[in-house]
Amino acid sequence: MATIFDVARRANVSVATVSRVINHPGKVTERTRRKVSTAMEACGYVYNALAMGLSTKRSRTIGIVIPNITNPIFSESTRGIQDYASEKGYHVILVNTDYLYEKEKKLVSLLREKQVEGLVLTTNKPEGEIVHGLIKDGFPFVLTYSHSKHPMAAFVGVNNIQGGMRATEFLIGLKHRRVGMIALDFSLSDRSYQRWLGYRRSLKKNGLPYDPDLVVQTEYTFEKGKKAVESLMTLPYPPTAVFCTNDILALGAMKGFKEIGKKIPEEVSIAGFDDIAFSKFVAPPLTSIHQPAYTMGWKATEILFELLSKFPFQASRHRILLETELVVRQSCAPLLKKKVKR
């Protein structure tokens, strides 16, 4: 592989000059610029960004940490991150935690070894040691989806408690009195926990009792969402409405209900969270809490670059709360007077 040296020799200039035509073409005579360019062509020179990174201590790379790229809500925000980053000439390294905190820890540390300049992090424990370690080291990062109470943690995302309330409130407004919940295990996802907080708060606000049997915690797959329905339906008084903490679970649940012959929304109402693009196409179209994922990724990256430039930074000024929105579709209906008994 040809290096800057080979090019320099071939063009009869010094390496500094070659470097200059690459980085500051203005600081070089048109004639030598041309000479060097020709030499580069001639020996098939490929710039080595690693060496640049070592030398300048700027890798021009950022890391993205998300639970699973396969979930459209995350691929959407990832795209927002990528688009902003690439506009700035940066690349992204993408990793999946699968909601596993140990994996998250390991991956964050590997990313730092790779010398990413900053992180857009969707952490599953926003008050955990990962976030605190980053802060302690003054490492630039911005949180998405999950918010940390730490004043130095930049964040862009939605208010999950409020989102959880919106969904629950809506279901209660439809006269449902037994509203269940299918959630990601709280130990896996803080967002899930927050949404549950909102759920509880709505219940209380409306004078409804909280019944722990009505909330099932599970893992992130369609199948688990489907399975959750089973346990919900074996209850003496099964729910007439179910709030799911993400759309994937909601789709699974819908499938589960259909399979045991429950009509949606006539016999059971389902609400999701995220409002991924596909939710409007499913049958029936899913009522869901919309999160502006692309914007979230974009803005998070915007902030990250601000942190990168201003050093040391004032993260506290960087907390953006975007609005969730309840998108009403046909998966929910008012509770029928005559309760369907099974």
Added chain:
Amino acid sequence: MATIFDVARRANVSVATVSRVINHPGKVTERTRRKVSTAMEACGYVYNALAMGLSTKRSRTIGIVIPNITNPIFSESTRGIQDYASEKGYHVILVNTDYLYEKEKKLVSLLREKQVEGLVLTTNKPEGEIVHGLIKDGFPFVLTYSHSKHPMAAFVGVNNIQGGMRATEFLIGLKHRRVGMIALDFSLSDRSYQRWLGYRRSLKKNGLPYDPDLVVQTEYTFEKGKKAVESLMTLPYPPTAVFCTNDILALGAMKGFKEIGKKIPEEVSIAGFDDIAFSKFVAPPLTSIHQPAYTMGWKATEILFELLSKFPFQASRHRILLETELVVRQSCAPLLKKKVKR
């Protein structure tokens, strides 16, 4: 930031020793290993993988080039790639081409500058200069989704012509005589073109005329899929069945038909391609040609690592054709005898 040097000084050993405890712990006394480890802790040492990359000429990073991470078919294969790569201790840099060849070219070249060791490439022109440049330079890569005729281009994916035939044949088998097609612009995606080839071949095989008005080329969005319906329906003899070259377009088309009051599948049948996970949830569930995307990504990476180890390599031995599968759901129905007139 502490370097290997600081650690060495603190532990009273040479940098070589520190490097050894990192890379070959076996080649070092237990006592010094411990000494060095403590020193690392003490000064908060973070390994610099960039420097390692420069020194060893192995970045332990591969590049993924896809049209759009937001399309589940690509996030699925991306996950396959990531899982295999991370098992090998590699990271991935992910870029989106948006089906733009110029962008693809630029990104591939940037990726090479970043010193990725290899590429998993979904190219939009498999016989274009990008692939040929890679081959000429002996740069390791494997193609996914789109197959190149070049004997040195490794590939894992499906036979798109055959896939296109399967879908079309199925529609024809349902007695449809006017089957339309909504495709990504052929200039954007070779896959789209291949599937169209299959479409034509089926037509011919079944003695049906090819009517260019029946195929509309468009861009990759739900909306464009929807729009395509309009132009199809203004035809004197609109199609009674439509084959879409991907599920996103198919969903858009379904929406388009519904909006003008056409019932699916009674009045018009729709078949897609990719069989993304969501297609089974939509209304009506979409008949589609299944591609094993995760496996595709996984196997492609497997091959890539083989290429990386065996050098120079024999790509010709590395072409894996996975089977597509027609997944029949409820979006298609036999043509009614009495033709619905509009």
Added chain:
DNA sequence: CTCCCGAATGAAAACGCTTACATCTTATAC
């Protein structure tokens, strides 16, 4: 108690770039 050999360690060059500083050109003003 030596001697010798293998294992553990250290010294230093190399990886390909950037950049501060020094040096050399050139054009301008007189």
Added chain:
DNA sequence: GTATAAGATGTAAGCGTTTTCATTCGGGAG
């Protein structure tokens, strides 16, 4: 034609690792 300043170019020292080769160490055989 010369002095001078501005601009172009060159020199060389890093950046943080790995790795080859040389050196030192420790322990078993004699």
